[in-house]
Amino acid sequence: MxxxxxxxxxxxxxxxxxxxxxxxxxxxxxxxxxxxxxxxxxxxxKQPGRPDIGNGRHVMRKMFIAVATLGMGASTHAAVIGTTYTDATNDLLDSSLTNLDLVSARFSNDATHLHLSVTVRGDVSATTWGDYLVFIDSTPSLTTAGRSDAEGPRSNPFHRGVAAPAGTDAFIGSWLDDGGGNLNYTFEGGRWNEKESGTPDLARATSGTVSWTFSLESLGLAAGDTFRFDVATTGGANGTSSLDLLSTDTIRPGWGFDEDATLDLSYTVAGSTAVPGIGGIAALAGLGLVRRRRTR
Incomplete structure (x- = not known):
């Protein structure tokens, strides 16, 4: 033609x-x-609201652009599902320890993984030490508070002086010294069992953000689960208490005392949040156009 x-x-x-x-x-x-x-x-x-068929190619092109834009917008929306939890700054005994002063934590997930990031007040690329601990309680089963189980669910496998009287089912521990690393555990069979290991994502370290990704399975979690949690910053020695807890703005009095993580924060693992992408929406639009073409 x-x-x-x-x-x-x-x-x-x-x-x-x-x-x-x-x-x-x-x-x-x-x-x-x-x-x-x-x-x-x-x-x-020309009927009001009716497209100009004489310019069909132009109309078709505009429809495709609109479909593509909608698809990209929907995909972007799906990528940002999550919850951010904030903490007061300078709520620790030494304000110069900016690598331990929590600003916020963010939890999000996809179908198979939990994505977690912690942001502190300082540039963590400029430091070579600091531990970040996450306590997760997904199946509340301990009805009696206590601290006597040094290796039990009220304690933690990093042997830090932070206890969870309600008990925890999963634990995440990460450190920045010696190149950095992280481990996660679940409490099963009367003991802590290591599940996954890796290194933290420090792509945003200059902004004070450290990130991790763990499989939901390794933490004993699945879509629809709601768990209670707390995040603590501390040093690298056994018995060291936290310097900052996400759940409270109370200033910790020092390094060497026992304290409790209240697990007052909660997160629900999102189920399927899939939305039609460009291909799916375009295919649906295409079917509509084909049908229209056949019935004209």
């Missing part, structure tokens, strides 16, 4: 094998393809 206006000055003609269509201003003429005699054909008035 081609469009020319040279043979018939003042007309724009489109030629097919069997016929031609020529347009001059608001009138349309057709040729039978044999004698080139042009017969005026009445043109339907």
């Amino acid at each position: 081609e469009s020319i206006n040279l043979r018939y000055p003042g007309w724009e003609c489109t030629h097919w094998k069997t016929h031609s269509v020529c347009i001059r201003r608001v009138e349309r003429y057709v040729s039978n393809g044999r004698d080139r005699r042009f017969v005026p054909v009445k043109r339907e008035p």
